[in-house]
Amino acid sequence: MSENKYDPKKIEPKWQKYWEEHPELYAAKNDSDKPKKYILDMFPYPSGAGLHVGHLKGYIATDVYSRLKILQGFDILHPMGWDAFGLPAESYAIKNKMHPRIAVAENIKNFKKQLDPVGFTYDWSREINTTDPEFYKWTQWAFLKMFENGLAYEAEEPVNWCPKCKTVLANEDLENGKCERCGTQVIQRRLRQWVLRMTKYADRLLYDLDRKDLNWEDLIKEQQRNWIGRSEGTQFKMKIKDSEEVIEVYTTRLDTVFGMTYAVAAPEHEIIKRLKDSIENYKEVEEYIAKSQQKTELERTELQKEKTGVELEGVKIINPFNGEEIPLFVADYVLGFYGTGAVMAVPAHDERDWEFAKKYDLPIRQSVAPLFIGEGKNKIREDKPNTERKVVDVIIKHWKEDKYFCLDWKFNDWKSFVIGGIEEGETLEKEAIREAEEESGYKNMKVIGQVGGEIRSRFFAAHKDVNRKDLSRKCVFIELTGDGYEEPQEEHVKNHNGIWVEKEKVAEFLTLAELKIFWDIYRNGEKAITDDGIVINSDEYSNLTSEEAREKMSEWLEKNKIGYKKVNYKMRDWVFSRQRYWGEPIPIIHCEKCGTVGVPESELPVKLPEIDSYEPTDTGESPLAKITDWVNTTCPKCGGPGKRETNTMPQWAGSSWYFLRYIDPQNDVVLIDKKKEKKWMPVDLYVGGAEHATRHLLYARFWHKFLFDINAITTDEPFRRLIHVGLISAEDGRKMSKRWGNVVNPEEVIEKFGADAMRVYEMFMGPFSQNIAWSTNGVTGTYRFMEKLWKLQKKINDDSSKEKRLENLIHKTIKKVGEDIENFKFNTAISSLMILANAFEKEKNIGREYFETTLVLLSPFAPSISEELWNKLGHKESIFTEKWPEYDEKLIKDEEIELVIQVNGKVRDKIVVNADISEEEANKMATESAKIKTFIGDREIKKIIYIKGRLISIVI
Ligand code: ANZ
Ligand code: ZN
Numbered sequence: 001m002s003e004n005k006y007d008p009k010k011i012e013p014k015w016q017k018y019w020e021e022h023p024e025l026y027a028a029k030n031d032s033d034k035p036k037k038y039i040l041d042m043f044p045y046p047s048g049a050g051l052h053v054g055h056l057k058g059y060i061a062t063d064v065y066s067r068l069k070i071l072q073g074f075d076i077l078h079p080m081g082w083d084a085f086g087l088p089a090e091s092y093a094i095k096n097k098m099h100p101r102i103a104v105a106e107n108i109k110n111f112k113k114q115l116d117p118v119g120f121t122y123d124w125s126r127e128i129n130t131t132d133p134e135f136y137k138w139t140q141w142a143f144l145k146m147f148e149n150g151l152a153y154e155a156e157e158p159v160n161w162c163p164k165c166k167t168v169l170a171n172e173d174l175e176n177g178k179c180e181r182c183g184t185q186v187i188q189r190r191l192r193q194w195v196l197r198m199t200k201y202a203d204r205l206l207y208d209l210d211r212k213d214l215n216w217e218d219l220i221k222e223q224q225r226n227w228i229g230r231s232e233g234t235q236f237k238m239k240i241k242d243s244e245e246v247i248e249v250y251t252t253r254l255d256t257v258f259g260m261t262y263a264v265a266a267p268e269h270e271i272i273k274r275l276k277d278s279i280e281n282y283k284e285v286e287e288y289i290a291k292s293q294q295k296t297e298l299e300r301t302e303l304q305k306e307k308t309g310v311e312l313e314g315v316k317i318i319n320p321f322n323g324e325e326i327p328l329f330v331a332d333y334v335l336g337f338y339g340t341g342a343v344m345a346v347p348a349h350d351e352r353d354w355e356f357a358k359k360y361d362l363p364i365r366q367s368v369a370p371l372f373i374g375e376g377k378n379k380i381r382e383d384k385p386n387t388e389r390k391v392v393d394v395i396i397k398h399w400k401e402d403k404y405f406c407l408d409w410k411f412n413d414w415k416s417f418v419i420g421g422i423e424e425g426e427t428l429e430k431e432a433i434r435e436a437e438e439e440s441g442y443k444n445m446k447v448i449g450q451v452g453g454e455i456r457s458r459f460f461a462a463h464k465d466v467n468r469k470d471l472s473r474k475c476v477f478i479e480l481t482g483d484g485y486e487e488p489q490e491e492h493v494k495n496h497n498g499i500w501v502e503k504e505k506v507a508e509f510l511t512l513a514e515l516k517i518f519w520d521i522y523r524n525g526e527k528a529i530t531d532d533g534i535v536i537n538s539d540e541y542s543n544l545t546s547e548e549a550r551e552k553m554s555e556w557l558e559k560n561k562i563g564y565k566k567v568n569y570k571m572r573d574w575v576f577s578r579q580r581y582w583g584e585p586i587p588i589i590h591c592e593k594c595g596t597v598g599v600p601e602s603e604l605p606v607k608l609p610e611i612d613s614y615e616p617t618d619t620g621e622s623p624l625a626k627i628t629d630w631v632n633t634t635c636p637k638c639g640g641p642g643k644r645e646t647n648t649m650p651q652w653a654g655s656s657w658y659f660l661r662y663i664d665p666q667n668d669v670v671l672i673d674k675k676k677e678k679k680w681m682p683v684d685l686y687v688g689g690a691e692h693a694t695r696h697l698l699y700a701r702f703w704h705k706f707l708f709d710i711n712a713i714t715t716d717e718p719f720r721r722l723i724h725v726g727l728i729s730a731e732d733g734r735k736m737s738k739r740w741g742n743v744v745n746p747e748e749v750i751e752k753f754g755a756d757a758m759r760v761y762e763m764f765m766g767p768f769s770q771n772i773a774w775s776t777n778g779v780t781g782t783y784r785f786m787e788k789l790w791k792l793q794k795k796i797n798d799d800s801s802k803e804k805r806l807e808n809l810i811h812k813t814i815k816k817v818g819e820d821i822e823n824f825k826f827n828t829a830i831s832s833l834m835i836l837a838n839a840f841e842k843e844k845n846i847g848r849e850y851f852e853t854t855l856v857l858l859s860p861f862a863p864s865i866s867e868e869l870w871n872k873l874g875h876k877e878s879i880f881t882e883k884w885p886e887y888d889e890k891l892i893k894d895e896e897i898e899l900v901i902q903v904n905g906k907v908r909d910k911i912v913v914n915a916d917i918s919e920e921e922a923n924k925m926a927t928e929s930a931k932i933k934t935f936i937g938d939r940e941i942k943k944i945i946y947i948k949g950r951l952i953s954i955v956i
Contacts, residue, residue, distance in 0.1 A: 006790035008754025011868040016119050018867070018878070025880050026070055026121040028077035030676055037074045038680045039066050040659055040719075042688025042696070043081045043128075046107035048092045051114045052736050053744045053762065053774060054728035058687045059120065060759050061725065061768060061826065065685060066121045067860035068821045071884040077680055078121050079662040081128035082108050085136075086651030087165055087181055090582035094615060100582045104131055117750050118759065119863055126662045130654030131582075135661060137605035138671040139653050140587040142703065143576075144598045145710055147588070151197045152576065154596060158268075158293075159575055161189035166616035168193060170575045170650065173695075177299060188293060191620045194577040194586055194647060198702050202228055202569045205701055208717055215721040217769075223693040229570025234554045235340060236563025238263065241316040241325060243278060247271055250339025250568060254557075255549035256346040258538035259367030261357065262327045263317045264309065264343050267292045268336030272312070280314040285330055292332035300332045307333050307356040319344075320562055321553070322539065331356060339568055347528065348453070354528035366453040368546055369472070370533040372514040374459025377412050380467050387466045390422040391473040393515055394436045395451060395522055399480040402503045405440050406510070407496040411463040414496075415511040417475075417518075432476035438492045443484030451475040452521040456534045457514050463495045470534065470543070475518040574699065576650060579622045581614030583648030591635035591642040600636050606644070622646040655696055656703035659683055659718060671712055681715040690724040697722070723824055726770040728762070733773050744774050756862035757783040763826035763861055786865055788837055789858070793869055797845035807891055809839055810850055814887040817857045826861070833858060848873065853885045901926045902953040903935040919946045926952040 019025060039062050044055065066078040084104045092107075093100035108129070115122075128135055146152040160169040162179040168191060173180055198205075206228045208214065209221045233252035240247060247263060265271055267289040276282055288310045292300065299305060309331025316325040333352050334343050347357035347364040357364050374380060395417050396405035407416050420435025422428065429447045436445055457471050488498075501509045510516050521527075532546035541549045557563030577586060585606045587599035599606055609630040614623050624646040625631060635642035657671075663680045664672045688696075700718055708716040729735055730742035737743065749758045761782040766772040813836045820829035836854060840846050852873065859866035859879050870879040893914065899922060901909040909931040913922060923944050926932060936956055943955040 006787045006865075008750075008756060008786070008864065012117065012119065012750075012755050012864040015864040015867045016116065019119070019121070022878065023123065023125070025878055026066065026076065026078065027123045027125065028079075028680075029075050030679065032075045034073060034075040036680060037066075037069045037076045037685070038659075038663075038683045039069070039076055039078045040662075040683045040686045041080065042686070042692060043083050043655070043658060044111065045083050045086070045088060046104060046111050047088055048096070048103065048107055049738060050107075050110055051746060053746050053749060053758070054736055056118060056746055056758075057728055057762050057768075058689075058725035059115070060118065060762050061723075061824065062685065062687050063118075063120050064759075064763060064821060064826060064860040065824075067863060067880065068818070068884065070121070070880050071856065071859070071882060073883065076121075077126075077662065078123060079126040079128075080115070080120070080122040080124070081126075081658060081662065082111075082130065083651075083655050083658070084108070084129055084131045085583050085649070085654060087167070087580065087582075090580060090614065091165075093582070099610075100614070101131065104129075114746055117755055118746065119755050126665045128658060128661050128665055130584075130658060133605040133607050134668070135658075136584040136654065138661065139584050139649065139657070140599075140604050140606060141601065141671060142657065142707065143584075143649070143653075144587055144601065144604075145712075146196060146706060147596075147598050149706075149710065151200065151706065153195055153197065154192060155195050156190060156192050157195075157575075158188040158190050159193055160186040161191070161620070162186050165580075166618060167578045167580050168575060168620075170652075170695075171572060173650075189620065191579075193575050194588075194645075196574040196576045196702075198574045198698075199569055199571055201702050201705055202230065202571055204705055205698060206230055208701075211717065213720060214717060216719075217722065217724060220690070220693045220697070220722060220724065224698060227571060227694040227698065231568045231570070233339075233566055233568065234550070234557065234563055235566040236320070236557045238320060238344070239318045240275070240328075241318055243275070243315075245271060245274055247317060247328070247342050248340045249342045249344045250566065251344055253346065253349060253546075253550075254553045255532070255535055255541075255544075255546040256349045256367050257319065257321050257344060257553060258535075258541070259346040259348045259365045260319055260324075260326060260344040261347060261363040261365055262329060262345045264329045264331045264334045264345050264356075265312075266334040266336040266341040267330055267332050269330070269341045271342070272330060275312065275315055278314050279312045281310070281312075285310050285312060288330060295332060301335065305333075307331060307352060307359060309333075309356065309360070311360075320557075320560075327362075329356075329360075337572070338570070349528055349530055351528045351530065365537065366529070367535060367537050368529065368533045369454045369456045369536045370517070370529055370531055371545075372455065372457040372459075372512075374457070377462065378414075378459040380458055380469070381460050384460060384465060384467050386469040387464075388469055389471055391471050392420055392422055392428055392432045392435060393473055393475040393518055394418040394420070394432045395475065395477045395518070396436055396440060396442070396445075397477070397479045398500060399444065399482055401500070403500040404503065404506050405436075405442070406499055406501045406506070407439070408499055409463070409496045411495060413511055415509050416515055417510075428474055428476060432478060436478055438488060439496075440498055441485050441488040442480055443486065444480050444482035445478050446481050448477045448479055451477050451518050452526055453529070454536055455514055455517065456536075472536075473514065475515075475522075477522060574702075576653075577647035578650050579620055580616055580648060581608070581611070581623045583650065584608075584653055585624070586645040586647055586649060588645040589633060589635055589642040590645065591638060591640060593640055594635055594637040596645075597635055597637045597642065603636075608648075622648060624648070652696060652699050656699045657707065659686075659700075660704075660707075660713065671707070674712075674714055678714045681713065682718055682720045684720055686719040686722045687725055689727075693724075724769055726766075726768060726772060728765075729771060729773045731774050731776065736774075749779060753779050753783045754786070754864075756865050757786050760785065760830060760861050764830040766827055768824045768826060785834060785837065786862065788841065789854075789865065790869070792837065792840050792846060792851065793872065795840065795843065795846045796848050796851050796873070798848050806839060806843070806847075806850060809836060810853060811887040811891040813857060814853065814885050815892055818884065818887075821860060830861065833861075855879060856882050856885055897949060899926070899949075900951045901929065901932055902951065903932060904955060905953070908932055908935050915949070919948070922946055922952055926954065 041059055041062050066076050069076050089100050089104050093103040162169055162184050164182045164184040178185055231252055233250055234254045235250045237246040237248045309329040312328045315328045317328050345353040347353040348366045418436050418439045422431045433445050454472055454474050458469050461468050535541050535544050535549040554565050587606045589597045591597055609627050611627055631644050633642050633644055660672045664676050704718040705716050707713045732742055734740050761779045813832050816832040817829045855866045855870050867879050896912050897915045899911050899913055900907055909929050939956045941956055945953040
């Protein structure tokens with residue numbers, strides 16, 4: 001074999017041309033009977049800035065995966081296209097004074113120029129572009145279907161308005177209350193909007209996340225769950241005193257209803273206007289409402305933000321459970337669009353209400369006691385009698401030093417304050433003093449006050465040999481005013497020793513959770529108790545658990561027809577219109593006689609008109625509104641004059657279904673041929689940025705489920721496996737950005753090191769989903785690796801029989817590379833190839849067969865060098881017509897090894913096991929060894945320590 005220098009510039013363009021001329025190697029075939037894999041990237045937004053190396057990471061990964069699947073005999077669909085409507089393209093066009101259509105075309109050309117030399121397997125015959133009328137015809141078609149099915153509706157609602165971008169934004173488009181594009185603080189504005197009824201799909205979007213065939217990272221599923229925000233609660237009405245009006249509230253904590261000390265209506269709530277005549281301070285209320293309209297939702301709801309509000313003077317609400325009259329406030333921490341827009345406020349158990357009550361000096365009334373249940377030795381014992389008792393825990397402070405009197409119990413592991421039973425008829429304070437004196441012996445006691453509220457606990461009290469069930473306990477703080485002392489009586493101190501503990505050590509000294517909580521309140525002050533527990537101070541509902549009380553209370557509400565159980569969602573319907581030019585026109589015609597009428601299907605697409613000025617307006621009207629000869633049309637229903645809808649769709653419309661169109665990109669009869677859809681869907685692997693976890697992925701799931709419901713497709717979840725790509729930051733650790741001048745351009749990297757070295761580097765730089773900084777040194781490293789492989793060709797020896805000593809390593813590498821690519825552990829796949837290359841380097845001759853296998857393993861990562869060396873070995877066909885090698889299970893086994901088993905540090909047995917035994921298996925074999933069993937007997941195993949390949953140490 002000839003041995004020239006490794007020169008990627010010579011070989012890479014040659015093979016890229018070859019692949020282009022041989023699409024049969026990778027292009028999707030609709031009629032093949034091979035198993036399929038649909039491998040998808042989140043398609044790019046062709047921005048003016050072009051691609052940097054970070055954008056390529058996900059694309060390289062899916063390309064590696066696709067090439068593996070080709071070699072494994074799959075028919076793959078691996079397409080690419082352009083998500084090109086929306087603000088960025090429009091802003092770019094305005095800035096550069098060109099039409100967005102032309103800007104997009106130029107940007108796409110530039111993107112392709114950047115993608116081409118990387119050597120991807122894209123099937124360009126299926127290229128799509130969301131701004132192509134032949135594509136957006138079907139986006140409009142789906143919208144029409146939603147309209148026909150009552151899922152698209154018009155609403156005049158306060159919406160997020162970005163004053164800089166001059167358009168409405170969906171909640172999902174905000175980042176901390178600011179426009180995610182330009183960072184401008186959004187304001188609320190009332191505008192007519194098109195909205196998609198996505199909430200109708202909330203439950204399915206939520207529950208289908210649990211489907212077994214949905215192989216998604218938990219993190220992303222969790223983000224979707226939080227976004228959907230399902231909440232189970234109760235909605236009920238409260239009467240307003242001396243009025244016919246009622247106010248309806250939504251609560252998830254009906255069990256706390258006896259702790260309600262006021263109620264709140266959101267500033268948007270219509271009840272305020274209706275009560276105008278009874279509100280004595282209406283002017284103040286109005287002013288408050290006007291001010292709160294300027295705040296964003298986040299500013300209103302953030303926990304840290306100071307709560308504000310105004311009482312509606314002259315108005316009293318009646319708590320239906322106890323007839324109590326309470327005040328009503330307007331406060332903007334309650335939102336107009338969640339639940340009923342009004343809440344029952346329970347400061348004792350809700351943090352926001354707590355803060356508000358503290359600020360406005362409103363009563364705080366506990367109605368749920370946190371419950372502590374003993375564990376371990378304190379666990380309730382079925383065989384012991386139950387006793388009930390009220391208890392006081394006493395915190396006693398030293399007269400001179402910063403120390404606290406504590407007890408160290410003899411019978412069990414309790415470490416506590418003084419704990420004493422309360423006799424019937426005694427006050428808490430008196431009991432606290434009596435117990436404190438008896439158990440400590442000290443005399444000069446002064447009660448400072450109660451600490452916190454009531455708690456409940458259930459546990460086994462070993463010193464009395466009884467269960468303490470539902471012990472109600474409170475805590476009192478006492479200061480000693482002097483050192484007066486008398487030896488306590490034996491009966492009071494026989495169970496424990498008294499000790500003084502320094503303030504800073506008390507928290508770690510205490511072993512009982514119920515006392516830790518009191519100590520925490522003593523030190524840091526009281527706050528709302530938000531956990532479920534045992535209901536107290538609540539008439540006949542007292543002593544029920546929170547859950548039982550919620551059940552019984554809602555039954556009572558239902559029986560009296562004043563309330564019912566209700567499920568709510570945080571998720572809102574999707575605000576689906578934008579007041580900008582560069583988007584899909586919404587295919588609706590407004591007619592004075594017929595109202596809103598859908599454009600007939602036969603007239604789709606409704607094309608964007610060519611206009612000169614597409615700058616946004618301040619009025620909230622789309623620039624399309626100015627083009628009267630486009631706007632004015634005839635009503636498809638009555639033939640009278642009609643006006644076209646001038647709002648356009650948001651950027652997220654096309655991307656909600658584009659993956660379907662790749663399957664059938666030219667179909668002009670239907671959105672997709674169902675037979676083809678059935679062959680290719682669902683997407684087997686979807687790779688993209690984590691920033692799309694809620695928006696794009698929720699929209700696409702919703703759109704897909706809708707298309708399924710109208711029988712346009714056969715699948716109801718689009719993406720089977722989802723993996724998020726970690727970002728590549730610049731060498732300086734910052735985000736790659738023109739602003740920092742730290743952007744790494746792939747063309748330059750390829751020019752210097754070649755595409756193969758760049759591809760291998762991007763896959764080798766670290767775990768795929770982790771964010772990692774670029775390193776030019778790293779690319780130099782993978783370039784050397786390519787060179788090393790290149791040089792190995794001179795060692796190939798056709799005649800040399802297989803080097804037996806390499807056999808084990810080759811088979812291990814086959815297994816590792818295949819499994820690692822499957823699991824997106826590209827970095828470890830590449831290190832195993834590096835290990836193999838190093839082993840080859842040490843050999844004088846490499847068997848041809850081994851080297852060929854290695855090339856196939858390498859080819860998904862570095863396709864050009866693999867093709868070239870393959871070709872030099874005399875193969876006429878592409879390496880991608882090969883079959884992925886199989887490994888022999890028997891050949892990858894290392895010999896058996898001996899494991900030593902110790903019991904409490906002494907060697908008691910030895911077992912011979914397979915070298916790659918798992919920890920679990922090894923431990924199991926050790927504990928089941930007959931010899932070991934005799935040493936363990938019926939004692940409990942406390943711990944097993946496993947040292948791989950050597951030792952199992954059992955501690956009893
Ligand atoms: C009384 C209560 C007592 C509450 C308590 C909580 C704890 P989810 O659905 O889980 O977010 N709430 C209801 N509507 C609201 C609105 N429009 N704006 C702001 N807050 C609202 O929580 C529902 C709880 O959030 C409800 O339960 C209500 O406060 C509050 F110890 O009612 B709760
Ligand atoms: Zn009409």
